[in-house]
Amino acid sequence: MTDRDPIAEARQQWVSHGWADAADGMALITSITRAQQLLVERVEDVLRPHGLTFARYEILRLLAFSRRRSMPMSRLGSLLQVHATSVTSAVDRLEKQGLAERLRLERDRRVVLASLTTKGAEVVEAATADLNARVFTSPGLDPDQVAAATELLTSLRATHGDTVAQVTAVHAKGDAARLRE
Amino acid sequence: MTDRDPIAEARQQWVSHGWADAADGMALITSITRAQQLLVERVEDVLRPHGLTFARYEILRLLAFSRRRSMPMSRLGSLLQVHATSVTSAVDRLEKQGLAERLRLERDRRVVLASLTTKGAEVVEAATADLNARVFTSPGLDPDQVAAATELLTSLRATHGDTVAQVTAVHAKGDAARLRE
Numbered sequence: 001m002t003d004r005d006p007i008a009e010a011r012q013q014w015v016s017h018g019w020a021d022a023a024d025g026m027a028l029i030t031s032i033t034r035a036q037q038l039l040v041e042r043v044e045d046v047l048r049p050h051g052l053t054f055a056r057y058e059i060l061r062l063l064a065f066s067r068r069r070s071m072p073m074s075r076l077g078s079l080l081q082v083h084a085t086s087v088t089s090a091v092d093r094l095e096k097q098g099l100a101e102r103l104r105l106e107r108d109r110r111v112v113l114a115s116l117t118t119k120g121a122e123v124v125e126a127a128t129a130d131l132n133a134r135v136f137t138s139p140g141l142d143p144d145q146v147a148a149a150t151e152l153l154t155s156l157r158a159t160h161g162d163t164v165a166q167v168t169a170v171h172a173k174g175d176a177a178r179l180r181e
Numbered sequence: 182m183t184d185r186d187p188i189a190e191a192r193q194q195w196v197s198h199g200w201a202d203a204a205d206g207m208a209l210i211t212s213i214t215r216a217q218q219l220l221v222e223r224v225e226d227v228l229r230p231h232g233l234t235f236a237r238y239e240i241l242r243l244l245a246f247s248r249r250r251s252m253p254m255s256r257l258g259s260l261l262q263v264h265a266t267s268v269t270s271a272v273d274r275l276e277k278q279g280l281a282e283r284l285r286l287e288r289d290r291r292v293v294l295a296s297l298t299t300k301g302a303e304v305v306e307a308a309t310a311d312l313n314a315r316v317f318t319s320p321g322l323d324p325d326q327v328a329a330a331t332e333l334l335t336s337l338r339a340t341h342g343d344t345v346a347q348v349t350a351v352h353a354k355g356d357a358a359r360l361r362e
Contacts, residue, residue, distance in 0.1 A: 003344060004344060004346070005335075005343070005344055005345045005346035006260045006261070006262065007335075007345075008345070008346035009346075010242075013246050019309075019313050019317075021313075021318050022312075022313035022317035022318045023317075024320075024324065024327045024328060024331065025316065025317035025318055025319065025320035025327060026312075026313075026317045027331050028320050028322070028327045028330055028331045028334075029220050029224065029316070029317065029320055031330075031331050031334040031335060031338070032213060032216050032217050032220060032330075032334060033217055033220075033221065033235075034262065034334075034338055034343070035213050035217075035334045035337050035338055036213050036214055036216075036217040037262070038337075038338060038341040038342075038343070039210050039213060039214075039337075039341070040214065042341070043210065054214075061191075065194050079187045080187070081187065081215065081218070128200075131203075131207075132200050132202075132203035132207075133203075135206065135210070136200075136203035136204075136206035136207040136210065137202050137203045137206055138206065139205075139206035139209050139210055139337075140336075140337045140340035140341055141209070141333065141336060141337050141340065143205065145333055145336065146205045146206060146209050147205060148329070148333060149209055149212075149213075149330065149333040149334070149337070150205065150208050150209045150212050152322065152326055152329060152330040152333070153209075153212040153213060153215075153216045153330070154186075154188075154212060155321075155322055155326065156216050156219075156220075156320075156321045156322050156330070157212065157215055157216055157219060159321035159322065160219040160220070160223070160321055161219075162186070162215070162219070163184060163185060163186055164186045164188075164189070165185070165186040165189035165190075
């Protein structure tokens with residue numbers, strides 16, 4: 001930690017080097033990177049006692065949401081927007097932990113499914129309760145700000161090619177709605 | 182990629198499982214993680230032809246901003262808000278590339294400085310020009326939205342313990358100023 005804001009200082013350097021038109025974009029991208037780092041640290045602190053990382057938690061959560069508690073590995077990759085190799089290594093680890101297992105579809109043996117075990121189902125519900133209580137209900141901004149920030153990030157994701165839904169959060173009114181226009 | 186928004190779908194699942202009070206926080210944190218991933222991919226695409234990652238670029242940029250083009254390794258870690266081991270491995274690689282070198286302070290031989298080489302200075306200016314032109318001047322939101330998003334992320338960083346400066350971006354007026362209140 002420092003006694004000054006490194007991102008604000010970098011922004012000032014950008015302006016004084018004659019790159020004012022790029023200064024705000026640099027500050028935004030650096031701020032997103034730093035916020036992500038702080039939040040993932042908090043999430044991982046909560047998940048560690050459950051034996052999980054954020055990546056492995058997300059896989060268990062998706063499996064628990066699915067009706068059959070299993071899903072093709074390729075589908076996990078596309079929902080989590082990560083590479084197949086990341087899904088493979090996370091499921092390897094979950095399998096060793098006894099939280100998930102691999103199944104092969106009989107009618108098309110090319111399809112490998114990841115499937116939640118009973119123990120996996122217990123662990124993911126306990127981890128979710130903990131994350132909700134300790135991080136997600138108080139992410140560090142007021143509800144209106146949470147909605148406004150999510151809307152802005154959703155626009156940003158759309159610009160970069162993500163399919164996004166119209167944001168209809170309970171709090172997404174007022175400022176957020178005006179910002180969208 | 183999918184034809185639906187995985188984050189909006191997860192938010193909906195949260196609500197229908199009775200976790201409505203945690204749904205917006207979950208969506209915010211997941212959105213920040215996804216936005217960071219998209220933006221860092223774009224930054225790294227631009228930096229790759231320069232032989233740099235974002236982490237190594239940030240070190241070269243800080244060294245180039247410093248008056249003596251060198252800085253204690255520990256200072257780099259605190260400005261970049263990363264662990265000492267990350268700085269060590271990045272500087273190792275920069276040294277192998279001939280872009281930085283380690284110096285030891287004569288009057289206090291415990292202090293190791295990272296120092297920019299002439300080649301490092303050339304590379305970082307070329308990389309900055311490219312990043313400014315191809316990413317930072319068009320980060321994917323309108324200028325007002327960039328300012329508003331940065332302010333919200335700055336508040337978020339402050340809540341999580343970062344020292345932050347009052348945001349005084351050129352565009353940080355209107356919506357952004359009101360959101361801060």
